[in-house]
Amino acid sequence: MSGKGSDSLAEAERLAAAIGPLRLGRQHARLSIQAGQHAQRRAGSGTEFWQYRPLAAGEAHARVDWRRSARSDDFYVREREREEPGRLLLWVDGSGSMRFRSGEQVPEKFQRAHEILVALAIAAKEAEEHVRVAGSPDVRTVPAIAQALIGLDQRFDPARVRPGDMLVIASDFLDGGSLDFVERLSGQGIGGVLLTVVDPAEDDFPFKGHVRFERSEPHDPETDVGRAEMIADRYSAAWGAHRERLKAAGGRAGWTQVMHRTDIAAAAALETIAGFLRDGREPWAA
Numbered sequence: 001m002s003g004k005g006s007d008s009l010a011e012a013e014r015l016a017a018a019i020g021p022l023r024l025g026r027q028h029a030r031l032s033i034q035a036g037q038h039a040q041r042r043a044g045s046g047t048e049f050w051q052y053r054p055l056a057a058g059e060a061h062a063r064v065d066w067r068r069s070a071r072s073d074d075f076y077v078r079e080r081e082r083e084e085p086g087r088l089l090l091w092v093d094g095s096g097s098m099r100f101r102s103g104e105q106v107p108e109k110f111q112r113a114h115e116i117l118v119a120l121a122i123a124a125k126e127a128e129e130h131v132r133v134a135g136s137p138d139v140r141t142v143p144a145i146a147q148a149l150i151g152l153d154q155r156f157d158p159a160r161v162r163p164g165d166m167l168v169i170a171s172d173f174l175d176g177g178s179l180d181f182v183e184r185l186s187g188q189g190i191g192g193v194l195l196t197v198v199d200p201a202e203d204d205f206p207f208k209g210h211v212r213f214e215r216s217e218p219h220d221p222e223t224d225v226g227r228a229e230m231i232a233d234r235y236s237a238a239w240g241a242h243r244e245r246l247k248a249a250g251g252r253a254g255w256t257q258v259m260h261r262t263d264i265a266a267a268a269a270l271e272t273i274a275g276f277l278r279d280g281r282e283p284w285a286a
């Protein structure tokens with residue numbers, strides 16, 4: 001990556017350093033159990049008890065579980081279940097509306113979303129977690145992840161996720177598409193975060209007088225408004241409904257929803273998401 005991409009990666013590295021290694025909390029395992037999924041049952045170095053088995057020839061007697069063996073004529077070893085690592089899956093909306101910024105003082109929504117997701121990838125890989133891009137599951141290095149997050153489909157495809165994954169979706173969610181897939185994925189044992197990235201002008205609607213609203217997507221209309229302040233109340237009501245729609249979608253699924261304005265430091269949203277991924281803390285209300 002070069003130029004702007006290099007700057008974005010450098011910013012992501014700075015953000016990741018501030019939160020430190022990101023080890024995923026194991027709420028994804030609980031979600032899998034709630035969804036009726038069965039973990040792979042194999043002996044390993046995990047913390048959960050799996051089974052007792054007879055002491056094998058040549059094994060050290062230090063491994064014997066004496067309490068269990070006292071109830072039998074044989075010696076038994078207590079085995080723990082192997083912990084299969086869940087994956088952190090990342091996806092960012094590449095649609096035209098994500099390329100919006102209202103002024104030179106704020107970044108594009110896509111740029112900010114990209115930096116936050118790459119920072120999550122860096123921090124999680126430092127903790128030796130498995131990190132993938134939803135839709136590009138074979139990329140594994142940080143530069144490859146950063147590149148793969150550019151140019152993804154404009155709508156999230158839930159086909160390539162599996163029980164136990166933790167998914168972070170970054171978008172403005174302005175396409176009006178259904179968010180039913182969030183509840184469906186939750187029912188399959190997948191946890192996640194909806195990172196809603198907004199420009200301050202979208203949140204505040206500071207427009208007055210004659211304003212021409214240009215299209216950000218090919219199907220959007222271009223609109224001339226003679227007195228923008230006359231539609232401010234209608235806009236505010238529609239924007240509030242949008243926020244409630246996102247909050248409800250996350251709430252039904254047990255996911256967290258973080259709304260981030262691009263005029264606020266990226267560290268705030270990153271710390272909130274990292275806290276949830278680590279231990280399931282509730283997010284702050286944006």
